[in-house]
Amino acid sequence: MARKPADQSVNREEIITAAADVLSRRGYETATMKDIAAAVNLTAASLYHHFRSKDALLLAVLEMGLEFTINRIQPITCQRGLSAEERLRAMIREHIVGVADNPAVGAAMVFEIHALSHAKPPTRRAKPEDVQAFEAFLTQRDAFFRRRDAFEHLFRAVVQEGVRSGEFHPVDVPIFVKALLGANNWVGVWYRPDGRLSGEAIAAEITGYFIPALVMRKGARDGLV
Amino acid sequence: MARKPADQSVNREEIITAAADVLSRRGYETATMKDIAAAVNLTAASLYHHFRSKDALLLAVLEMGLEFTINRIQPITCQRGLSAEERLRAMIREHIVGVADNPAVGAAMVFEIHALSHAKPPTRRAKPEDVQAFEAFLTQRDAFFRRRDAFEHLFRAVVQEGVRSGEFHPVDVPIFVKALLGANNWVGVWYRPDGRLSGEAIAAEITGYFIPALVMRKGARDGLV
DNA sequence: GTTATAATCGAATCTGCATTAGATTATTTC
DNA sequence: GAAATAATCTAATGCAGATTCGATTATAAC
Structure with missing residues (x-):
């Protein structure tokens, strides 16, 4: 019968985090399976289990990271009683x-999403099971990319809604969202936990850059693209 | 005596472009020297020449790309007679x-700047000349990173100037520039030449997102962060 | 305690490249 | 055309690192 995993054994999630x-x-490409295994006190061979x-x-x-992010942001998109601006602010913050x-x-x-696109197919003479496995991988990868698109659409939907209702200026929604997500993703490239600003502070700052493009207070809307 | 390279021979720049x-x-990591060589009708071995x-x-x-970009943008930063806003607009466009x-x-x-950071040192038992070469590489790499910082500072300087003079709102200059460059760099990730919008159009759009955060027309400045 | 299987390991493979070695050809200079 | 060197090639070399194999140990279920 199936048995429960032992308590002190390393589980999937720990490995993913490490x-x-x-x-x-x-x-x-530079990280070796040995490196990763060592981070959880395992051997490279064990990882293949x-x-x-x-x-x-x-x-x-990547799936774990994306799900984590979607789980935080998705609930915000359908919160009743919040304006598009309020929801967008909250989404950027999260x-x-x-x-x-x-x-x-x-x-x-x-960075590593890039590597995903370049996964190498099994070489000629590969066992049929390997070919099978690779195709399963491709399917799963496609699902991941679709999920990522869905994530982007969460933002598009809110911005679109604001534009439709007249709450936001008529920006080019796909481009606006690309720009916004570019800025947000970039934070992962340069952010250092010991840096000058906290994540919260950075979020507040960047939110302040994008909202004015959508919402102009005091009716001063002319003169803007 | 030194001789001029033959005309039909492949030169450095063609290789870099390819x-x-x-x-x-x-x-x-996935691209092989053979791949790159093939793109200019050479053998992998020939690349080492x-x-x-x-x-x-x-x-x-990366150096070529950075120099290209700096050469387009640097002249704008010191153009007399242009306001900070005008210069920033032109810089984003370029x-x-x-x-x-x-x-x-x-x-x-x-994406590939990442790989640069992970260049592997010559293994033990390497010839002294190889160690030499690697150190030269590191020096050159550091210079590249400094140059990239200098590029970022071109933007900071203009934004800073606008803030100082009161032309711009008092944004957090380093963060603002990170967000802006994040959005701009991201264009390289998703842009497709056959897409819906031209580079010009995208540039105009994105410029329109960032400028309002800095400049509010008609004196309606209150209510903004 | 016996059995099944989960989890791990040590020690091979196996292979895909980067890189080198050693010619060969082409072009310029004189 | 002879000398020098640039540019290229074909054919190794070498190795790091993913993956596999076959054991071994631990734990749960019964």
Whole structure:
């Protein structure tokens, strides 16, 4: 019968967390399975008990990071009683604070997604099971990319709603969101926990940059693109 | 005596350009020297006549991209007779259009800089000349990073000037510039030449997002962070 | 305690590249 | 055309690092 995993044994999630950290420090290609294993006191070989391949591990790291972020942001989008501006503000805050609180994941979401796109197919003469596994990987990867698009659409929907209702200026919604997410993601690249500003402070600052483009107070709307 | 290179022979610059393209498609670690060589009809071995190592080639790609961008933007910063806002607008435009015109380089500037940080030192038992070469590489890499900082400071200087003179709101200058450059760099990640908008149009759009945070027309400044 | 399987390890493989070695060809200079 | 060197090639070399294999240990279920 199936048995419960032992308590002191390393579980999937611990590995993913540790891997995110190692990846952010060494980068996907430079980080070895041995490095990652060492971070959880395992051998490289042992990692293959938990993940089919290095690529699969990377995918798991990115999926975890994305789900984490979506789980924080998605509820905000449908909060009744909040204006589009209020929701957008809250979403930006959550996004940036989330990145700042998990710089490893934040950096991975920018840099290592790249590696995901370049996963190498099994070479000729690969066992059929390997080909199978790779196709499963591709399917899972596509799902990840769709999920990432869904994340972007959370922002688009709120901005779009604000534009429709006249609360926001008629910006180009896809481009606005790309610019916003670019700025937010970039935080994961340069943020240092021991830096001058906290994640909260940075979030407040950056929110203040993007909101005025959408909302102009006191009716002074002319003169703006 | 030194002789002029033959006319039909491949030169450094062609290799760098081709390498940028290959790198943007395959990524640094995935792209092989053979791939890059093939893009200029050479053999992998031949590349070593032009570049000491793969790392050195990557560095050359990034240096070229950075110099290109700085050369377009630096002159704007000191144009007499233009307000800070006018200069900043022009700088953003040049930056984004530059990225859109060279998507390969733009993407490399975001993704592959990472690889640069992870260049591997020569293994033990390396010939002293190799150690020498690696140290030279490190020096050059540091210079590159300083140059990149200098690039960032071009933006900071203009924003700072606007803030000092009262033309701009008192934003947190370093953070503002990080957010701006994040949005701009991100264009290199998602821009497609056959997309809906031209580089110019995107530049105009994004400029319109950041300027209102700095400049509020018609004196309606209250209510803003 | 016996069995099944989860979790781990040490010690091979196996292979894909970066890089080197040693020619060969091309071009310029004189 | 001879000398020098730039530019290229073909054919190794070498190695790091992902992945596999086959054992071994630990734990849960019964």
